[in-house]
Amino acid sequence: MGGSSDEPLVLGIETSCDETGVGIVRGRTLLADAVASSVEEHARFGGVVPEVASRAHLEAMVPTIERACETAGVRLADVDAVAVTHGPGLAGTLLVGVASAKALAWGLGKPLYGVNHLAAHVAVDQLEHGPLPEPCLALLVSGGHSSLLRVTDVTATGGVDPLGATIDDAAGEAFDKVARLLGLPFPGGPHIDRAAREGDGVAIDFPRGLSSRRDLERHRFDFSFSGLKTAVARWVEARERSGEPVPVADVAASFQEAVCDVLVRKALDAAASEGVEDLLIGGGVAANSRLRALAVERAERLGVRVRVPRPGLCTDNGAMVAALGAEMVARGRTPSSLDLPADSSLPVTEVLAG
Amino acid sequence: MLLALDTSSPQVSVALHDGVDVVDERVSEQPMRHGEQVMPLVDAALRACDAHRHDLTAVAVGVGPGPFTGLRVGLVTARTLAHVLDLPVYGVCSLDVLALEAVAQRLPGLDAGFAAASDARRREVHLATYDAEGRRVDGPVVGRADALAATLPPGLPVVGEGALLYPDALRAAGEPMPLRPSAGWLARAVAGELVELGDPEPLYLRRPDAETPGARKPVS
Ligand SMILES: [Zn+2]
Numbered sequence: 001m002g003g004s005s006d007e008p009l010v011l012g013i014e015t016s017c018d019e020t021g022v023g024i025v026r027g028r029t030l031l032a033d034a035v036a037s038s039v040e041e042h043a044r045f046g047g048v049v050p051e052v053a054s055r056a057h058l059e060a061m062v063p064t065i066e067r068a069c070e071t072a073g074v075r076l077a078d079v080d081a082v083a084v085t086h087g088p089g090l091a092g093t094l095l096v097g098v099a100s101a102k103a104l105a106w107g108l109g110k111p112l113y114g115v116n117h118l119a120a121h122v123a124v125d126q127l128e129h130g131p132l133p134e135p136c137l138a139l140l141v142s143g144g145h146s147s148l149l150r151v152t153d154v155t156a157t158g159g160v161d162p163l164g165a166t167i168d169d170a171a172g173e174a175f176d177k178v179a180r181l182l183g184l185p186f187p188g189g190p191h192i193d194r195a196a197r198e199g200d201g202v203a204i205d206f207p208r209g210l211s212s213r214r215d216l217e218r219h220r221f222d223f224s225f226s227g228l229k230t231a232v233a234r235w236v237e238a239r240e241r242s243g244e245p246v247p248v249a250d251v252a253a254s255f256q257e258a259v260c261d262v263l264v265r266k267a268l269d270a271a272a273s274e275g276v277e278d279l280l281i282g283g284g285v286a287a288n289s290r291l292r293a294l295a296v297e298r299a300e301r302l303g304v305r306v307r308v309p310r311p312g313l314c315t316d317n318g319a320m321v322a323a324l325g326a327e328m329v330a331r332g333r334t335p336s337s338l339d340l341p342a343d344s345s346l347p348v349t350e351v352l353a354g
Numbered sequence: 355m356l357l358a359l360d361t362s363s364p365q366v367s368v369a370l371h372d373g374v375d376v377v378d379e380r381v382s383e384q385p386m387r388h389g390e391q392v393m394p395l396v397d398a399a400l401r402a403c404d405a406h407r408h409d410l411t412a413v414a415v416g417v418g419p420g421p422f423t424g425l426r427v428g429l430v431t432a433r434t435l436a437h438v439l440d441l442p443v444y445g446v447c448s449l450d451v452l453a454l455e456a457v458a459q460r461l462p463g464l465d466a467g468f469a470a471a472s473d474a475r476r477r478e479v480h481l482a483t484y485d486a487e488g489r490r491v492d493g494p495v496v497g498r499a500d501a502l503a504a505t506l507p508p509g510l511p512v513v514g515e516g517a518l519l520y521p522d523a524l525r526a527a528g529e530p531m532p533l534r535p536s537a538g539w540l541a542r543a544v545a546g547e548l549v550e551l552g553d554p555e556p557l558y559l560r561r562p563d564a565e566t567p568g569a570r571k572p573v574s
Contacts, residue, residue, distance in 0.1 A: 045564050055426075099389050106396070339391065
């Protein structure tokens with residue numbers, strides 16, 4: 001299969017939310033990306049239920065490992081290292097992956113790397129676009145996180161510097177909540193994206209969070225989506241009260257425009273201020289078509305190169321964990337110990353557990 | 355060499371059985387933190403016996419009932435080890451292990467049968483009933499100790515931590531009764547085929563806490 005055989009074969013496990021992901025890479029070559037999702041079990045609850053997700057992870061774990069090996073055409077015994085997301089994420093779901101990864105690494109007699117989920121979202125792009133430029137700026141947006149990072153070395157302490165983050169809801173969370181408001185299914189991202197294509201993004205002028213001059217002094221690179229979500233709710237309710245139909249496509253498009261506008265504006269402002277010429281966008285919301293288009297369009301004018309992994313690599317998966325694990329091996333980082341904990345609130349600066 | 359582990363109580367219990375008897379048994383020092391402690395304990399047990407992972411021939415795991423998060427750690431560990439080392443894996447009800455230990459230790463007063471109860475938190479217990487030989491008659495079920503006690507013959511002796519937690523409802527069997535499932539007895543149970551062996555499937559007994567969202571709350 002792909003990749004030269006002197007590069008490390010790394011298996012990565014991801015269970016920080018509702019996807020059981022097992023990926024296998026050889027160096028920077030993706031060999032398998034097996035994902036089992038429990039998203040349909042959560043749909044009727046309007047959000048991920050941790051206990052439901054944890055139960056699904058237990059059932060899916062070993063079958064997903066098997067499927068990844070089959071797809072990659074490798075035997076478990078050939079694996080050189082095991083990497084696992086040990087945070088941040090849901091405590092109970094993380095633990096299933098961490099416990100399985102430890103048993104796997106120990107059973108193989110191979111090193112274990114407990115890695116940071118956010119850093120893995122950055123590292124995954126190497127599988128598609130080759131080595132990461134250093135430094136680069138990473139905008140990570142998903143249902144669980146929204147952060148702007150300056151990355152000089154994704155494998156090293158001090159190599160990932162957080163410039164800003166959301167101060168309330170994650171961007172993906174806002175997508176879910178607005179989708180619910182508009183009667184669209186969970187998860188909201190893809191449905192809003194689809195509805196917005198028929199709508200007008202400038203039809204309604206929704207607020208751009210933390211963009212006033214005063215906010216920019218204290219929160220130049222931070223995000224806020226809670227006010228936007230409330231503004232959309234108010235607008236929809238006013239419409240309903242007046243007995244007029246809610247123009248779903250226009251609301252979706254205008255909401256999406258407000259989110260993408262502020263994400264791209266702040267990311268490019270950070271790129272300019274840091275003198276960084278490469279912007280990487282990752283996380284589930286990076287699958288949004290408008291975010292990609294807007295980022296590419298505006299970045300070009302500023303001479304900033306944009307890298308966005310294909311949608312399947314943006315959402316949570318095991319390949320991203322394997323990609324970061326392979327980079328840890330390549331750069332000679334020290335493996336994690338067998339008492340590795342799951343850490344639901346792991347800071348983004350801690351890329352590798354001791 | 356059989357590896358046995360149980361994570362259905364606040365402690366992690368790990369044991370090795372060489373076909374004759376238990377050759378190593380260890381219990382976690384810290385309560386909870388099952389995920390951090392189980393593999394280091396497995397590793398330490400093998401080292402203490404000068405054994406290698408390839409000396410393992412089977413894995414046994416307590417399938418609860420017990421608090422879900424810890425329970426899953428044991429199950430996913432057992433399943434993954436069995437998969438990677440290509441071993442059979444057996445699941446055993448953790449209350450059966452308590453019962454077997456009580457009978458094997460000849461705890462007095464169990465001639466007319468008894469029950470085993472563990473802490474289910476939320477002011478509830480997990481409970482199953484057994485005959486004098488330690489064969490399960492009924493259960494396991496989860497519920498308030500007083501409500502479950504009402505379904506038992508009056509004065510039925512109860513082994514396990516649940517009996518100590520709710521002394522008003524459950525009558526603790528004599529001393530020294532087993533309090534938490536031990537991997538040592540789990541190993542003996544499996545090696546001697548003294549209990550019903552099942553798949554490594556968790557006995558949750560409760561549905562996940564999850565509420566379907568109600569009507570939208572207006573913001574203005
Ligand atoms: Zn993520």
